[in-house]
Amino acid sequence: MEKVFTDWKTFEDxxxxxxxxxxxxxxxxxELEEIQGTLSKEIEAETQLLSEIRANVTRLCxxxxxxxxxxxxxxxxxxxxxxxxxxxxxxxxKERLLQEVNLWLPRKNxxxxxxxxxxxxxxxxxxxxxxxxxxxxxxxxYIFTIxxxxxxxxNLFIINSRITDALYHFLLVWYYCTTTLRExxxxxxxxxxxxxxxxxxxxxxxxxxxxxxxPDSWSYTEYRRYFLYFSLYLCLVxxxxxxxQRGHLYRLRALGSGDESEMTITVxxxxxxxxxxxxxxxxxxxxxxxxELYNAYILYHLSFHPKxxxxxxxxxxxxFFVLGSGNFLALLRVIFNKWRANKDFQLITxxxxx
Numbered sequence: 001m002e003k004v005f006t007d008w009k010t011f012e013d014x015x016x017x018x019x020x021x022x023x024x025x026x027x028x029x030x031e032l033e034e035i036q037g038t039l040s041k042e043i044e045a046e047t048q049l050l051s052e053i054r055a056n057v058t059r060l061c062x063x064x065x066x067x068x069x070x071x072x073x074x075x076x077x078x079x080x081x082x083x084x085x086x087x088x089x090x091x092x093x094k095e096r097l098l099q100e101v102n103l104w105l106p107r108k109n110x111x112x113x114x115x116x117x118x119x120x121x122x123x124x125x126x127x128x129x130x131x132x133x134x135x136x137x138x139x140x141x142y143i144f145t146i147x148x149x150x151x152x153x154x155n156l157f158i159i160n161s162r163i164t165d166a167l168y169h170f171l172l173v174w175y176y177c178t179t180t181l182r183e184x185x186x187x188x189x190x191x192x193x194x195x196x197x198x199x200x201x202x203x204x205x206x207x208x209x210x211x212x213x214x215p216d217s218w219s220y221t222e223y224r225r226y227f228l229y230f231s232l233y234l235c236l237v238x239x240x241x242x243x244x245q246r247g248h249l250y251r252l253r254a255l256g257s258g259d260e261s262e263m264t265i266t267v268x269x270x271x272x273x274x275x276x277x278x279x280x281x282x283x284x285x286x287x288x289x290x291x292e293l294y295n296a297y298i299l300y301h302l303s304f305h306p307k308x309x310x311x312x313x314x315x316x317x318x319x320f321f322v323l324g325s326g327n328f329l330a331l332l333r334v335i336f337n338k339w340r341a342n343k344d345f346q347l348i349t350x351x352x353x354x
Contacts, residue, residue: 036105043102050098054091060084103190110184122185130189137182142242144175149235156228162216165224172208176201196330200323207319214312219302223313226298230291237284285331292324 061084106123113122124130151168155161180201187193211227214220299317302308 039101040105043098043105047098050091050094054088057084057087057091061088107188109188112181113184113188116181122188124189133189134186134191137186138242138246140182141179142239144171145235145238145242148172148175148231149239152228152231152235156225156232162220166212169208169212173205173212176205176208180205194330196326200326203319203323203326207316207323210312210316210319214310214316217310219305219308219310219313222302223299226295230295233291234288237281237288240284241281282331285327289324289327289331292320292327296321296324 060080104125106121106125109117109120109122124133148168148171151164151171155164155168180198183191183193183198183201187198296317299313299320303313303317
């Protein structure tokens with residue numbers, strides 16, 4: 001009996017200590033939320049002020065006219081140009097600093113996350129949680145690409161059935177819906193994903209859905225092999241991309257490229273961080289984009305055939321045209337931004353040396 005009361009006394013003491021720690025925990029949570037709110041307001045105010053300063057610097061650059069030929073430039077204009085160049089570099093540094101601070105704060109969910117998650121925040125505060133979610137996303141994409149490759153190969157060379165085709169299209173719908181949601185979560189947590197790739201995935205969801213609804217008809221039979229050949233090549237290039245992109249990202253992190261490279265994800269296209277070591281992927285991507293336009297061309301001519309009665313033919317053709325054109329424009333934008341960045345770097349180097 002004495003042992004029972006001794007155990008009860010020990011239990012009461014432990015519970016009392018637990019209550020004290022729980023009160024301390026709640027107090028820390030409230031303090032954390034208060035600090036997060038204050039920091040968010042300060043970052044928003046400083047970001048707005050920095051935007052105004054950048055706009056004023058841009059106007060001053062236009063007044064000073066940095067593009068004057070050297071023989072007509074005065075010492076005063078050269079000094080002003082040098083100071084403005086330095087200020088623009090400092091503004092970029094402060095923008096990166098504010099972005100880095102903002103990564104550690106909860107961010108508002110995108111509209112699609114609000115629809116699916118409601119008021120639940122999709123932001124991860126711990127860096128380890130962000131990286132773990134990103135790695136899980138990369139593994140998910142890699143595994144599904146292999147599954148998609150097997151499905152495309154089987155449907156093309158082994159099984160010719162509308163049922164297995166429908167299952168493949170359903171898997172594509174599910175995959176791109178899931179991928180889009182995950183990419184919105186990653187974007188909320190600091191991954192810099194080009195808006196076009198989110199739009200691209202929305203359009204791909206529609207394409208897969210329309211293909212799923214396409215009835216087993218003459219037009220579907222005529223187009224089926226083109227789509228499966230395209231899917232087969234797309235999966236092979238995606239596997240090549242994922243393999244080399246992930247290796248390149250690991251090298252960037254090993255070289256100490258910071259949080260930006262740590263939250264960078266593999267993509268189906270080409271982005272600025274791939275210039276060093278991955279430019280060999282561009283020809284493969286150009287073939288994919290050309291095949292998307294070729295699919296649009298095939299479907300366009302197929303829609304005028306007397307045997308073609310399905311509305312899915314022109315709709316899928318139009319969507320493939322938008323996808324191919326958008327991918328080409330996105331690639332050209334990356335190339336143009338790289339050219340402009342190199343040009344700005346040469347100008348900055350020139351003024352620093354003067």
